[in-house]
Amino acid sequence: xxxxxxxxxxxxxxxxxxxxxxxxxxxxxxxxxxxxxxxxxxxxxxxxxxxxxxxxxxxxxxxxxxxxxxxxxxxxxxxxxxxxxxxxxxxxxxxxxxxxxxxxxxxxxxxxxxxxxxxxxxxxxxxxxxxxxxxxxxxxxxxxxxxxxxxxxxxxxxxxxxxxxxxxxxxxxxxxxxxxxxxxxxxxxxxxxxxxxxxxxxxxxxxxxxxxxxxxxx
Numbered sequence: 001x002x003x004x005x006x007x008x009x010x011x012x013x014x015x016x017x018x019x020x021x022x023x024x025x026x027x028x029x030x031x032x033x034x035x036x037x038x039x040x041x042x043x044x045x046x047x048x049x050x051x052x053x054x055x056x057x058x059x060x061x062x063x064x065x066x067x068x069x070x071x072x073x074x075x076x077x078x079x080x081x082x083x084x085x086x087x088x089x090x091x092x093x094x095x096x097x098x099x100x101x102x103x104x105x106x107x108x109x110x111x112x113x114x115x116x117x118x119x120x121x122x123x124x125x126x127x128x129x130x131x132x133x134x135x136x137x138x139x140x141x142x143x144x145x146x147x148x149x150x151x152x153x154x155x156x157x158x159x160x161x162x163x164x165x166x167x168x169x170x171x172x173x174x175x176x177x178x179x180x181x182x183x184x185x186x187x188x189x190x191x192x193x194x195x196x197x198x199x200x201x202x203x204x205x206x207x208x209x210x211x212x213x214x215x216x217x218x
Contacts, residue, residue, distance in 0.1 A: 127183030
């Protein structure tokens with residue numbers, strides 16, 4: 001939906017970049033784990049995921065203005081930015097810095113697991129790293145859940161994303177149980193828990209409760 005919005009509006013307004021970046025890093029980490037373990041399913045799924053997230057990042061960079069308030073690749077007269085571009089659109093510089101940071105982390109991680117970690121324990125170390133990273137991603141939206149409870153509104157939550165997260169985390173949990181691989185099973189359990197909490201919030205604070213109150217005319 002975010003990609004469709006960027007293509008339709010040709011803008012990155014109100015779209016967060018960090019989820020694209022962290023998901024791409026997570027896919028690349030699990031891709032390395034799958035290659036090291038020789039698991040074709042993990043390799044295929046995360047290779048596709050990494051390719052899609054990289055595409056999202058490239059589209060985001062393309063539609064990010066060079067400066068805050070400036071249309072991508074366009075300047076007004078005398079070098080003034082276009083006044084019709086909202087100033088809340090993030091500029092390319094911080095986005096590029098985040099991408100460079102991701103590349104530095106990936107290169108450092110590859111060097112660490114390839115050079116410094118012993119071959120016999122490499123899979124264990126990488127699996128532990130991937131598990132911690134995935135758990136942190138699943139637990140990161142807890143702040144939004146707290147806001148939902150305080151505001152008694154589910155406008156901050158996406159129902160399709162909640163369904164997708166539940167299906168994906170449940171599938172990976174069952175797959176990890178079948179392989180007896182705790183590095184796949186354990187980190188996906190929080191995804192199931194947080195998804196169930198979100199479903200409860202959707203049930204507790206239904207959308208019709210979000211409608212503003214308008215008093216009847218006298």
